[in-house]
Amino acid sequence: MSGPAKRTVLTGLRWTSLRLRLVVVFALVALTAAVSASGIAYWLNRESVLTRTQDSALGDFRRQMQNRAAGLPTSPTGDDLQNAAVQMASSSPGYDVLLIGEHEGKPVVGYSDLDSFTRQDVPASLQKQVGKKQPMTSGNTFEYHLFWQRTSIGGRPYLVAGTKIIGGGPTGYMLKSLDQERQDLNSLAWSLGIATALALVGSALLAQGAATTVLRPVQRLGDAARKLGEGKLDTRLMVSGTDELADLSRTFNRTASALEKKVADMSAREESSRRFVADMSHELRTPLTAITAVAEVLEDEADSLDPMIAPAVHLVVSETRRLNDLVENLMEVTRFDAGTARLVLDTVDVADQVTACIDVRAWLDAVDLDAERGMMVRLDPRRLDVILANLIGNALKHGGSPVRVSVRTVGEELVIEVRDHGPGIPEDVLPHVFDRFYKASASRPRSEGSGLGLSIAMENAHIHGGDITAANSPDGDGAVFVLRLPVDAERLTSEAGEHGAEDGNEGGGAT
Structure with a gap:
């Protein structure tokens, strides 16, 4: 993937990520608010419904105990308790009654519905509280109180309450089903859940709209900055x-x-x-x-x-x-x-080209050439001569003899290595050897060269689509310049035209 394409993709990912973060934040805020509001509403309604049902049932049970159970004989029979329990339950539908008393020293029990409510359904803790005599104080004038407890029987919710008649009367218990209230509360919970889900969807849509409103200018700004960086x-x-x-x-x-x-x-x-x-x-x-x-x-x-x-x-x-x-x-x-500057391409034998460059400058005795004949490449012969003249001339001038020039091809690339046996290039100079007019020593600004030779060699390499690198030999014996050119530079002339005219007086040499 090209550099601009990568930048476009990465920018798109960042833009999408920011949009996603905005949507998520909006959704979390809405979800938190909706869940909190729904939870509070459910809790308040639950307590209201249960308290209303509970108070109604307990109040009615207290009155029934006072009106009917308190009127029973001191030593009631089982039939007396049974009749009283049935009357209490039938007069106030919605709960079952259990009455417990003593007749001739034996416990007797009366049920409003034996299949629905028995003594085993009453929690032991509640029975203990109901049967416990309370101490008489200025703030408490009754020995026995009404106690209640919410419990679950067979997986269903119930309200169980009990109290004892003062003065040796029977003990009464009631069992009120809360199943209807549970169903109502479940319906409320479903309604609140649906409302929360709708609020979440609505917040996501709102966040999408807000994100679009906020991010569109940001995207335009990013696009404009990118164009500005591209030179527009x-x-x-x-x-x-x-x-x-x-x-x-x-x-x-x-x-x-x-x-x-x-x-x-x-x-x-x-x-x-x-x-x-x-x-x-x-x-x-x-x-x-x-x-x-x-x-x-x-x-x-x-x-x-x-x-x-x-x-x-x-x-x-x-x-x-x-x-x-x-x-x-x-x-x-x-x-x-x-x-x-334009390329004038020709197919040349690299070995012949290098040999001609060395021969015309009378460097044959100082240069050791390692190149096989028949290595044909398509490039600009004049510009290759300029590159070689500058590289070899620089090696002879600043390095040491003999200068070795080796030529080879690596894949679709021509590689020419120029190595001298001089002191090498100082490390602080290496990054600047191809700079124009650069002098290695500020105290010696004047030299035989113009300070442009290596920079011109680099420009000629670039126009071919190649490059030149400079380094010191690993063994510390001299400097090494490596020229890399494509074996066929034809494609580079397509944009400039195959017949680009070039000034016939252009020249160059070792400087």
Whole structure:
């Protein structure tokens, strides 16, 4: 996946993640609020329903005990208790009654419904509380009280209550089913659950809308920043509103405008500087050509000149040639900067090309070549000659003989290695060896070279789609420059045109 595609995907993931976080936060807040409200409502309704039913049943049971059970004989029979229990239950439908008394020293029991309510259904703890005589105090004038308890019988909820008639009367218990109340409360719980679910769905939809409203400007800002980073400096955002996002958009537009102006100013200055160098180099070529011709004539006559004048003649000739090389290199650099440099491709034998480069510069005795003939590649022969001349010339000048040049192909790549046997390159200099006009020693700003040779070699490698790396030999014996070029640079000329014209006077050499 390409770099822009990766950035687009990652940006989409981050945008979706932010949207998801907003939705989740909204949903959690709504869920918490809905569950809390539903829980409170359910608890309040539950207590209200149970308390109302309980108070009604207990109040009626107390009255029945006072009206009917209290009127029984002191020593009631089983039939008396049975009749009283049936009457109590029938007069107030909804609960069953159990009466317990003593007749002639024996316990007797009366049931309103033997199948529904027996003494075994009464919890032991409740029986103990009901039968316990309470101490008489100023705040308590009754020996026995009414006690109640909620319990479960056969998986169903019930209210069980009991009390004893004061003065030796029977003990009575009631059993009230709470199943209807449970059903009502279950229906309420379902209703509250559905309401909570609807609130959750509604909050998710609301969060989606809010997220869209918030994230759309953020997405537009991200897209605009990405375009700005890609060099589209005229990118601007439409601003509406007075909120924080609108302020951010205005800040972005002001920043983009300032950046566009600054880049335009820098481009104008750079173009002006480039034009100045190009014009200056072009204007210098004519007088340099005349000076070079005169210097060559003086060089031919140097042996016949006064011995005091001859050194000055040789110095003029040397500096003239150096100045001529500098002008040619400057013109080459301006072509790369202006983007007008073009490849003129040809199919060449690399071994022959390297040999010709070495031979024409009389380096055969100082260079050890390791290259097999018949290694055919398609590239620009003149630019390859410039690269090799600069790399080998630099190795001979700053390294040590012999310089070894090895040529090989690795897959679809041509690899040319230039190695010298000198002291190597200082570590602090290595990152700058391909910089223009870089001098390894600030105390020696003047040297025989122009300081442009290696940078021009790198530019010529780049225009082929290749690269050059510099490093010191692992064994500490010299520096190693490695040139890598595609074996077929034809595809690189498709955008520029197969017949791109190139200035016939371009030149270059070891500098």
